Amino acid sequence: MILMILVGVLIVAMAFYQVIQGTFSALIMAVLTVVCAILALNYYEPLAGALMSRLGAYAEAVALLALFALPLLILRELFDRFVRGTVLLGVWPDRLGGAAFGVPAAMVMTGMLVLVVMLLPLPASILGYAPYDSTLARQDGGPPRWAVKFTLGLARHVSAGSMGPIGEARTLGEAHPNLLRETFCNRARPAGGRTWAPADALDALEASLIAPPPAAKTPDQYTDEERVRATILADTPARHALLPADETRPTRVLVVRVSVDELARHEKDHWYRLPATHFRLVTGSGQGYYPVGYLTYAGRWRVHTLTDENGLVRIADVVVARPWDPKRGPKKLIVDWVYRLPEEVVEDLDGLIFRRSAFARMPEVIETVPRAFDEKDVRLALSVRAVNEQVELPAPAGGIERIVRPTRLTVRKLLPQEVKIRVPGGGVGQGPAYKAFRTFEVREGRLKAARLSGAPSELIRGPRSGAMNIFELHRPGEKFTVIHVVCEVDKGPAVNEDGKVTPAARALVARMTPRLVMDDRHAEGHRGGYLIYTAADGGRHVEMYYDALKGPDGNLIPADFRDELLNHLGRVRELGFLFVVRAVAERNVVAVDFGAGPAYRFYPPRPLSCAAK
DSSP: OHHHHHHHHHHHHHHHHHHHHOHHHHHHHHHHHHHHHHHHHHHHHHHHHHHHHHHGGGHHHHHHHHHHHHHHHHHHHHHHHHOOOOOOOOHHHHHHHHHHHHHHHHHHHHHHHHHHHHHSSOOSSBTTBOSBOTTSOBOOOHHHHHHHHHHHHHHHHHHTTTTOOSTTOOOHHHHOTTHHHHHHHHHOOOTTOOSOOOTTSEEEEEEEEEOOOOTTSOGGGOOHHHHHHHHHHHHSOSOOTTSOSOTTSOEEEEEEEEEEEGGGSOTTTOOEEEEGGGEEEEETTOOEEOOSEEEEESSSEEEEOOBOTTSOBOGGGOEEEEOOBTTTBOSEEEEEEEEEEEGGGGGGEEEEEETTTEEEEOOOEEESOOOSBOTTOOBOSOOOOOBSSEEEOOOOSSOOOOSEEEEEEEEOOBOOTTOOEEEETTSOOOSGGGTTEEEEEEETTEEEEEEEEEOHHHHTOSOSTTEEEEOBBOOSSTTEEEEEEEEEEOHHHHBOTTSOBOHHHHHHHHHOOOEEEETTSOEEEOOEEEEEEEOTTSSEEEEEEEETTTOSGGGOOOHHHHHHHHHTGGGEEEEEEEEEEEOOTTOEEEEEEOSSOGGGEEOOSSOEEOOOO
């Protein structure tokens, strides 16, 4: 609002001054203003490129102001010195003529000043004025927009004719179809973000066009790559403010992998902060498009985006933020930006502009899926920060019935609350007092290996002398920790109306091999499992097996545990599996795989760190 008032007052003041100067003076000023504006808009970018190393983010604003103001002052001074006469038209004709030429001159001068301000590294909203909202739809109008649109419209028209740029340079209309939006996008950034980067700070590495899976196939018939393509397409928003209003026009999803140099990070806290609005994909005709999200890889590709209540992408709020370390870098941060483009635009792509200062030529567009790892199994893709202690898994979308699914992954050593074991210090239980313990072995006061079956009351029996309560699971050394995967059983597809286990449930349990998938694609087999169900007498019953060193043979669920699970599938209270993993922060769990096909591979929203508590 403040900027609107200031610009409005400035336009009126400049126009009034030209009115009192008369028609002839206003005519000269109007001509000079237009000529200098076109000169500045045609050539400020080459001058800014020369000044960029010294002025950085201020180079464009300084270049535009210098090329407009200095020639205007010099030419006006020359005309005042050598054209001393005037044309006498009478008071009112002179005033009306002054207004006719003074208002356009005032609009152009004010429009150029507004553009200079917009090119400065200021916030997206300047004095309460933001020409666009977070979806890049038009927001504030008023005198600032009127002045800029008038100036740019006049400059584009004249620049396309006799006053175009010298040589093969693009005209203003070709290079900047919407300069006001470009300046807003460059200013739109999070706290600590930058608006400038060195000219060589960006490389465009790959361009992957995501083709839809064959229409003749159903999702359960997709290949792995087709399933990935379907996931990316489903997660990419269908509409954004820069697409044509006609929703029936076909669009395509393009993933552009870029490499951003460490010089583009923030100079104080050294974080990379990369807003989507700083990566403008331009076509040969000058049209610009911005990413609607970015990809991360944690066992599978995910599209990270933000939308408003109408489903439009909040492009200005999509940001990649990653830390930088003096030793580990990364010297170049790789980001996979996702674009939703009109179908006809894909064949006309020219390049990618980063922060209006770095340009990368568009690589060849290929119908493929981005590579997550290189030939040496080094992860190329961007990841997300892992959760340290526990991560919840929401119910997967898609409407597919799953008999068993994980609900929680936890880094901890404690057994479930229902399992409290009292054993003698010797570590081996025998005799009738230990009928619930088929086998068990204790090391350093922790359960190393066991096969338990019984009610909780039976599991805590034992002589008081020398007895100990074991609440923790043994791990093979302090460099390892235990991860619990807590699961739920869907009684619907598991048990039919007669209370009998369905063939699908029997087939699943028979081939179930629980594994944790790490971010380096290594799969860790499970070391144990536990089942808590409601017994016939209404009490709780616990089944458990555990081997800290090697786990079950082949990592299949042991036959006796499998039988107990099938026999009581309709009364399961909790089902869980136990894994022993290396307790290092560099490794994260990205998926739980039951070894029964794609429907039984589950991905948490964020990876779980393997670091011990």
